[in-house]
Amino acid sequence: MLVVDDGLLIREGIRQVLVAAGCDVVAVAGDVAEMMETLTRESDVDAVVLDIRMPPTHTDEGLKALEDLRASGSHLGVVLLSMYGSPTLAIRATAAGAGTGYLLKDRVTDADMLVRAVRTVMGGGTVVDPEVVAQLVSPAHPRSDLRRLTDREREVLRLMAEGSSNLGIAGRLVLSPKTVESHVAAIMTKLRIESVREEHRRVLAVLRLLRASE
Incomplete structure (x- = not known):
């Protein structure tokens, strides 16, 4: 598993939550370029936990990275983390195809939910944050x-x-x-x-x- 977030403390926090839950985090990355380099180098990555807002613009770099992965034919499980419960962002994430999750960053402290989401996308399933679903x-x-x-x-x-x-x-x-x-x-x-x-x-x-x- 790969954790991608430009914030060192958040990145480490996510890593610790996943490791404590028994997940094998093989690497972390601070931006999309580093993520892509890691995916090329590490053949045993089976899922990515990825922040939506990444450098350089902190807008939708994570989503674009997901879309690029799917366009290249990758079926890697991806859980996107967002600060906001946006149906529009959730639609873009889900439209990328199976094996995709969209969670609020607040869920990082809920180890069970985060791990369930990771395992679901690894199996080709789709996950949308309960707060977004409740709105709809x-x-x-x-x-x-x-x-x-x-x-x-x-x-x-x-x-x-x-x-x-x-x-x-x-x-x-x-x-x-x-x-x-x-x-x-x-x-x-x-x-x-x-x-x-x-x-x-x-x-x-x-x-x-x-x-x-x-």
Whole structure:
């Protein structure tokens, strides 16, 4: 795993949290150029925890780095960290494809959430910060297909967006895995998401949720 942040204390803090949770942090980097050099040199990096705002402009260098990785064909798991719960940034991150997470930097102190996010993206899943999801899981948006969903289906979609597997959703909502599968199938049908590979369908569903705020 690789930790990328231009702030030394934050970078070290993230590294310590991950190491304490049993993750193998093979390197750290202070900017995108150093990150790319490290990825070229270290063949055993399977995930990156990356700040969105990096030198030189401190705007969206981390997002651009993610997009460049995906454009090059990389399926490396990437968790982006942001100071702000921006649906727009979350949409850009999620649109890059599977294996991507978007978390608020405040979550760094929540070791369980950070590690779950890292493991989810390593497995090709998608994670969006609960605070961002909470803003969006609502039937109130007049143009949103979410109005077709039942309360339970919106709850299942919320947990999908946070990176939970069907089994994890079943445990959280005290439902059988079969029932969760039925809810997921209904969500895909109501949001008109075609049957493609499962991880891509989940990404599309999360994107539909995020774009409901536009």
